[in-house]
Amino acid sequence: MTSPITVRVPLADRSYDVLVGRGAASHVASLIPAGVRRAVVVTQSGNPMSARVDPGVPYTVVEIADGEDAKSLATIEFLCRRFVDAGLTRSDCVIAVGGGLVTDVAGFAASVYHRGIAVVHVATTLLGMVDAAIGGKTGVNLPEGKNLVGAFWQPSGVVCDLDALDTLPEREMRCGMGEMAKYHFLTGDDLLALDLPDRVARCVAIKADVVGSDERESGRRAILNYGHTLAHALEIATDHRMAHGEAVAVGLCYAARVAAALGRVGDARVHEHDHVVGVAYGLSTELPQGLDPELLVSLMGRDKKALNGLTFVLDGPEGVETVAGVPEDAVRLALTQMPTAPSGGRARMQP
Numbered sequence: 001m002t003s004p005i006t007v008r009v010p011l012a013d014r015s016y017d018v019l020v021g022r023g024a025a026s027h028v029a030s031l032i033p034a035g036v037r038r039a040v041v042v043t044q045s046g047n048p049m050s051a052r053v054d055p056g057v058p059y060t061v062v063e064i065a066d067g068e069d070a071k072s073l074a075t076i077e078f079l080c081r082r083f084v085d086a087g088l089t090r091s092d093c094v095i096a097v098g099g100g101l102v103t104d105v106a107g108f109a110a111s112v113y114h115r116g117i118a119v120v121h122v123a124t125t126l127l128g129m130v131d132a133a134i135g136g137k138t139g140v141n142l143p144e145g146k147n148l149v150g151a152f153w154q155p156s157g158v159v160c161d162l163d164a165l166d167t168l169p170e171r172e173m174r175c176g177m178g179e180m181a182k183y184h185f186l187t188g189d190d191l192l193a194l195d196l197p198d199r200v201a202r203c204v205a206i207k208a209d210v211v212g213s214d215e216r217e218s219g220r221r222a223i224l225n226y227g228h229t230l231a232h233a234l235e236i237a238t239d240h241r242m243a244h245g246e247a248v249a250v251g252l253c254y255a256a257r258v259a260a261a262l263g264r265v266g267d268a269r270v271h272e273h274d275h276v277v278g279v280a281y282g283l284s285t286e287l288p289q290g291l292d293p294e295l296l297v298s299l300m301g302r303d304k305k306a307l308n309g310l311t312f313v314l315d316g317p318e319g320v321e322t323v324a325g326v327p328e329d330a331v332r333l334a335l336t337q338m339p340t341a342p343s344g345g346r347a348r349m350q351p
């Protein structure tokens, strides 16, 4: 086995390493802070990676349910009570083994249990590896909306074991590719030219750099929401038949059109978005059929990143940045310029 690639997330005394590679899960013990005497592994039933994790201290495995409904305050109470049962003290550790759902929930439970104990993330989806497990955003949903309750809580370390991707359903791979395409536009890097370990490590490094410069999203970190304003609206408008990463792919192409409508980029850059997302990454760039544009406009106006009217993260001469006060005309015009899936195009959005 080759040794994993190590990427550092630079956050002063909260800095940590992300280990990327095949078999990296076998290194999890090296990320557990000194002094930890026991651990709880939080995972989901059937996750093939949970059996590969040996924290090197006595541990208990606790499973949570699959699906966004499990991302709830009820699950946080359930987990914290299991932590008590397992005898976790303030100097012990939680190990999250799963996709973004598990790392968000287990990370938040760790952030509040005994007012905060250590957590190590073992990301087992592509989206988790390149995005969710990195950067310390944790939280759960309320019936009123996604990710409304949470905390910034940095892990002590993260493992991206590429073996996990061998069993990941194709649709989940696509979701990770949607976020990866986003990094392409944030940096201009040709990530697809890299082999898988270097590609995942590069995505981690891009996110680490952004998070390291703005941990709590007072400014630059918002660029990680590139493509996400329409994406969030699409997820809601399709009742989540469109998955997050699929919606981000379409949202990137849409954001390019909004930028063009504002004269921030030219047509060539719009075509580049369509080409990179649709051809290089092989993702759908089309709006699903039959969505009411006015519904999308109003949902985009409610996006929680909105500070002053319609706020977008847009490409431009200075690169990708947050732009407030985008006129609704430009938002509507760009919607009319989007390709739309032919009827029956929902085939790309399996339930």
Ligand SMILES: NC(=O)c1ccc[n+]([C@@H]2O[C@H](COP(=O)([O-])OP(=O)(O)OC[C@H]3O[C@@H](n4cnc5c(N)ncnc54)[C@H](O)[C@@H]3O)[C@@H](O)[C@H]2O)c1
Binding pocket: 044, 047, 048, 049, 066, 067, 068, 071, 098, 099, 100, 101, 102, 104, 124, 125, 126, 127, 128, 131, 132, 133, 134, 135, 136, 137, 138, 147, 164, 165, 167, 168, 169, 172, 175
């Ligand atoms: N904290 C952040 O910065 C951040 C960023 C992006 C997304 N998120 C959150 O992440 C969540 C989505 O994460 P996700 O896309 O990883 O979805 P997920 O965690 O729900 O996992 C998707 C599916 O894949 C399964 N799975 C996980 N690993 C597997 C493996 N190795 N083999 C086979 N199946 C496997 C899961 O059981 C689940 O059914 C959302 O709740 C989102 O809000 C958080």
Ligand SMILES: [Zn+2]
Binding pocket: 131, 179, 228, 244, 248
């Ligand atoms: Zn995202």
